[in-house]
Amino acid sequence: MENKMFCFQCQETAKGTGCTVKGVCGKEASTSNYQDLLLGVVRGVATIDRAIRKAGFQSVPKVDTFFVDALFATITNANFDNASILRKVDKGIALKKQLLEIAEKNGVQLPAYHEILWGGEKVDYDAQSLRESVLRNENEDLRSLKELVVLGLKGMAAYYEHASRLGCTRPEITDFMGDALAIIANPDAGMDELLDCVLQTGKWGVDAMALLDKANTGAYGHPEMTRVNIGVGKNPGILISGHDLHDIEDLLRQTEGTGVDVYTHGEMLPAHYYPQLKKYKHLVGNYGNAWWKQREEFATFNGPIVFTTNCIVPPTAKDNYKDRVFTMNSTGFPGWKHIEEGTDGHKDFSEVIALAKTCQAPTEIETGEIVGGFAHNQVFALADKIVEAVKSGAIRKFVVMGGCDGRMKSRNYYTEFARQLPQDVVILTSGCAKFKYNKLNLGDINGIPRVLDAGQCNDSYTWAVVALKLKEIFGAADINDLPLAFNIAWYEQKAVIVLLALLSLGVKNIHIGPTLPAFVSPGVLKVLVEQFGLAGITTVEEDLKVLIGD
CATH class of the missing domain: 1.20.1270.20 (Substrate Binding Domain Of Dnak; Chain:A; Domain 2)
Structure with missing residues (x-):
């Protein structure tokens, strides 16, 4: 080729x-x-x-x-x-x-x-x-709008697949996906039709995330405030990465009583927040950090690793873990074993468990705890305290810092932004972007942690629900009148559907970084800036002034 x-x-x-x-x-x-x-x-x-x-x-x-x-x-x-x-x-x-x-x-x-x-x-x-x-598509603006749609559909597809595996489907969502694919296949589709399709993609993205929220909470209960261990035990372990809660439930059931522990990695961390998953005592903790550090962390984990979804970092010839990685669902990597779903909708992890029993326990790379589990139900349980703190001035502002983490050094901006936030500002987060600051000691405000982690990238839905609830509580005329700012990191397509979902809800003045998407042409960017106030990040100091104020 x-x-x-x-x-x-x-x-x-x-x-x-x-x-x-x-x-x-x-x-x-x-x-x-x-x-x-x-x-x-x-x-x-x-x-x-x-x-x-x-x-x-x-x-x-x-x-x-x-x-x-x-x-x-x-x-x-x-x-x-x-x-x-x-x-x-x-x-x-x-x-x-x-x-x-x-x-x-x-x-x-x-x-x-x-x-x-x-x-x-x-x-x-x-x-x-x-x-x-x-x-x-030769016209860069038409190409840009088509790519915004298809990349949004990719993120929507991920969320829809997770929901459907838990028995929650909604044909209207896939009907829209089919309609949108037909529109972007049309070489004569114009700017107005495509821009409308972009916004409709965001609207249906909200519905897809709501469906997944219903599926996850229906199966595993509402996430609750949880302290997650980041140390290790003495038993051999299996490390599970990705996003699919149905898969970790299968793994936890099959490893119970085997003497093999289970650890989460990256975006699987929020599994610890669900009552029906955290009840498994051999779900020991979270090992490591965001996806991009997996090569060094997989090497020290010692046991098998299973990928339920992205994010895979290709190993090098020197990496010692290549023979103990398994993929599932839509993922794949040459030479790695793939676990297929059975006719009963479940996966057989017996080969993974047998391998784990031959491995050493994980090497400890850190100790301590991180706190999470602040999805909308848990936040609403704190609503009285939060409203009181806002009215008294103890909480001046909320800033949504969800999205993705990544390898670029410029992403250290988010660590510094979190560190330099005034003490009366609360961070609302979801996705692996939190690994840039969730181990900092940022304290609390009247018992409310200053970092409220809702969960995975799809749990960004929580902040839309919370924002609409705050709008109701405070009698705000518009969601943009709330003491709420958005400074979102992005990396891949699930962040794209989150962004489009926020735009469809009328959220304005969102900052995204560390760079603006290459698939957004100057012409399309101009529309997004003029209609929605979309902006890139600059410096920590300047963005603090713009987003938080003096």
């Missing part, structure tokens, strides 16, 4: 413009191109499916399951395995052929998009993947 790619979907994209030789994330050019091919197939499948349904005919079952999985697999740091991605391509082509037969049989008129016309010949995979590149 020609060594050519173009990917600009994550914050670390090369030179702030796009990766063209190899992804900064470690993604090979061939992998990037096959992901583009898969997305082209997804657009074709969704477009035909929507046309059939809108004409009043029965489509193929589980089309939505296909494109949700495919979108999730193309999130940054989720799947580096070409064979896995091409199996999804083949599945999509088979679906497309079924859909085309239904359309032809019923006289359904289809647009002449290249995603529909391409026959799916394997000999043409490499060439077709280049035709499906994001650069197929």
Whole structure:
């Protein structure tokens, strides 16, 4: 395959413009191109499916399951395995052929998009993947709006898949996803239609996060204030990373009584906040920090690691843990074993447990505790204290510092921003961005911790719910009249859907960093600045003045 790619979907994209030789994330050019091919197939499948349904005919079952999985697999740091991605391509082509037969049989008129016309010949995979590149859209503003939609859909797909695995589905959400994919497949879609689609993506993103919140709390109870151990025990352990609570429940059930402990890593930390998960005594604690430090932390953990979702950092030849990593769901990496879901909807971790029993206990890298569990139900339990603190002036302002962590040294800005915040300001956080400051001793205000961690990136939904509740309590005319500022870090596509969700709720003057997205063109940025006051970060000192005041 020609060594050519173009990917600009994550914050670390090369030179702030796009990766063209190899992804900064470690993604090979061939992998990037096959992901583009898969997305082209997804657009074709969704477009035909929507046309059939809108004409009043029965489509193929589980089309939505296909494109949700495919979108999730193309999130940054989720799947580096070409064979896995091409199996999804083949599945999509088979679906497309079924859909085309239904359309032809019923006289359904289809647009002449290249995603529909391409026959799916394997000999043409490499060439077709280049035709499906994001650069197929020559107008940079139209390209930018289309990418805002598709990247938002990737984040939405991740949240929807988690919810559906817990039995919570909502066809209206996947119907919108199909409609949006058909819009971005249309080469003649204009600025107004695409801008509206961007905002609709945010609206449905709120609904997807609400659905996942319902799924998680329905299965595991409402998160509650919890002190999480960051030290280690003496038993061998299994380290579970990612976001999927259904998977950690399976693992906890199967390891109970085996003498093997379970530890969370990165975005799985909030599992400790749920009553039905924290009841397992062998859920010992959280090991390490955010995703980008995994290579050194996996090496000292000593036991097996399981990835339920992104974020994977490709290991080097020197890393000692390559033979004890397992992937699941939409994730994949060449040479790593993949655990498939059984027909009963559960996974068999027996091989992982057997391996763990042969390993040493984790090496201790730190000791102490971190506090979290402040999702909306827990925050509302503190509502009287919070309102009293605001009215008395003890709390001057809240600042939402959710989102993602990452490798760039410029992200130390968030540590310093948190450290320099006045003592009467409370941080509201979710996602792995919190690892930049959740181990600082920032104290409390009248017993209310100054860092309130709601959980994973999808739990950013909590801060929308809290903001709307505060608006009601204080009788504010607008959400932007509250003592609330937004200084959000981003890295990948789940942060994109969170941003679009906030914009759809009318939140203005959001600051994002450490850099502005490369996929937002100057023309589209101008619209976002003028309509929503979107801004990048500058210096800690200047941003404190703007967001917090003197």
